[in-house]
Amino acid sequence: MESTYGGMGAFLSGLSEEQLSRKAQVPLLKETPLGEYPTLGQLAGALINFQNDHVQQLRNISHS
16 A cells, blocks of 8 residues: 555656646536545545545554
8 A cells, every 4th residue: 555655646746736736627526625626736635635534444443
């Protein structure tokens, strides 16, 4: 899992501000805080936060 996150981090760190600011239309996200037109940076941040939350939930379950 760490190598996957490392690869994602390496990829994202190589992107310019212009690339991270590009918007995508994602109708499924219309009713979320990201909105229908999130930037690549916003999407990446949301995915990373989601994964971190999931890992924390798994840790909590394993310690129960």
